Amino acid sequence: MQKYWLSAVLLLLFISAKAQDVIQINGEQKTIDLGKYVQYYEDKSRKLVFNEIRQVTFQKFAQQFPEEILNLGATASAVWIKIILDKKSKERYYLQIDNTNLDSVLFYFPDAEGKYQVKMTGKKFPLTSEDIPSTHCIIALPEVHSEQPQTYYLRLTSVRYMNLEMQLICTDLLPTVLIQRYALELLYFGIIILAIIYNLFIYISLRDIAYLYYVIYTFIIAFNVFNTRGYLSLFFPDYREIINQYTYLSSVLYIPFITLFTIHFLHIKQYSQVFYRLLQVLLWIACLQVVLTLFRKGDFIFQSTIGFVVFNMMFYVTTGAYFLAQKQPYAIYYFSSWGIFTLLTIVGVSFYMDFLPFYSFVKYLYPTAIVLETVISSMAIFNRIQILRKNNEEIQKKNMELIKEQNQVLEAKVKERTAELEGKNKEIETQNYELAVQKEEIQAFSEFLEEKVSERTQELQLVLENIVKQNQDLAQFSYIVSHNLRAPVARITGLVNIFNYENFNDNFNKEILQKLKDTSLDLDTIIKDLTQIVSIRNSLDKTKEYVELDDILDISKDMLIDEIQKSNAQITSDFYIVSSLYTVRSYVQDIFYQLLSNAIKYRKNGHELKIHCRTELINNYICLSVADNGIGIDLQNIDKYKIFGLYQRMHDHVEGKGMGLFLVKTQIESLNGLVDVQSQEGVGSVFQVYFPK
Structure with missing residues (x-):
């Protein structure tokens, strides 16, 4: 009964429905952003079916996209979207929905007889359901030969965030769009993999457990991005159901290892028992999150503990600030890396949770934060190696001084101490070997830095060439100003000098005044021309x-x-x-x-x-x-x-x-x-x- 009442109320509102824009496709547009053309309806109950959506006035309850991108935050609602297309072009077009977290996409389209068919795709459906296998949803528009506009409907649900940026893309432009997307993300994963390999090599060389924790949590964070960007479901389509069940695991699994890395890298237990106890509490809470996620409580964890994750990151920043104030040698890099990571993460969460307007670049904030944190943390590890090397050199120097001192003082016991000294010499040789290995690593890193300096030098050279060109243009402009303004000014000066001041009514004065007027108009034209040129060169902030x-x-x-x-x-x-x-x-x-x-x-x-x-x-x-x-x-x-x-x-x-x-x-x-x-x-x-x- 309640269902019929709802349908009746929706039907009454049909009278005041607002017509939706019709999207014209004539073949000239290779890409069409749909944000300003389509409307959406948020079904919080997730119970409305397609026939109910068609029978009621969709426009009455639907809303226009607030921006080019619709962002509803971490919502569990189903979102209905209505699209009206008037396709006059014979070219094939694809509908791209830029969201890697869509678990179901139902696409309703009319067939040749006007009856609606449905195509089901998304992460919870097999890979064969996708027209073009991709990290995000790409649907081929059906070939309908009709002179009338066609109406399409979409029903979308997401396992994480509901932010939608939709485009129509022509067939010949689609490969370019995909290549650009994947090239940028491939660069990101390349940087992370290089950092993981580099720090794993350091761990194997030094056997410091802090490096192992760093490698593990960096790998898990990269794996999390690999999953949330849709690559895991794309590369392992046979395990999509398992991936969806445990999609939140990688989001919480890295937190315990970050906590362990912080404890060992900054020697928390040695410097502060208070911070050590607090980090242990956070470690146990993070482990509890992992256990709950394993028991398929990931959705609850994701919805309820975003604030806890942000609190964790801010606590890491606070820890770094405290030890920086204590002049701990590694704290400056730790504080910088987690400060930047936390700031960009909080800003990104604010966008995703719909606290701030959503833009296309937002989806790259979290990967950018990870890259910056990885690079700065690698610098911290390099700094740690330098400090260890200096300490080893001091130890070696003290050992040599001790040996010399013992030789001077204990000459009578040389034979007795020979075996002991030989053992120490072997230890020193081992340390020298390790230092040699570290020197090779440092040399390799130095070459890497030299390459980066060379690249920066080339960039500065380009900037210098640009400045030289601007100076040349300025010199030319100065010449033009002086050359073109000199003639009218000279004419005005000459006319003033021959003006008959004794007899103002002299007929010759009238000719002089007319020539002064003509010359001033010429001067005004030159000044206007030069003003227009200056305006163009200074108008760098014009809206594109x-x-x-x-x-x-x-x-x-x-x-x-x-x-x-x-x-x-x-x-x-x-x-x-x-x-x-x-x-x-x-x-x-x-x-x-x-x-x-x-x-x-x-x-x-x-x-x-x-x-x-x-x-x-x-x-x-x-x-x-x-x-x-x-x-x-x-x-x-x-x-x-x-x-x-x-x-x-x-x-x-x-x-x-x-x-x-x-x-x-x-x-x-x-x-x-x-x-x-x-x-x-x-x-x-x-x-x-x-x-x-």
């Missing part, structure tokens, strides 16, 4: 956005409509390789305008003007080229640098100030890009503008 090149080209053509009609210009474009840029919209629009305007101005009389715009990928740049069949430029006798100079004109038969190409060069260089020209006199020109990726 995704700019569709077809739209910008249409705007520029509208602005030049009279010139285009008068010249009968044929303007074509090919933006298939790159159709959009993430840059400053006004700069791109002005670059299009200047290049098209120049192509029209310097056309060949009696010939049909053809202008072609296209994009391509060259090295690390997106190249936008504008080619024409105009009168061209004699590059053999003209420096390219002069072509893009201020007030520089290659042809005098067309009116202009020589500002257009200089503005193009200034704007693209402010975006860290380049500009070039290829031209042949009488054949035409190709202007190439390089935008950084």
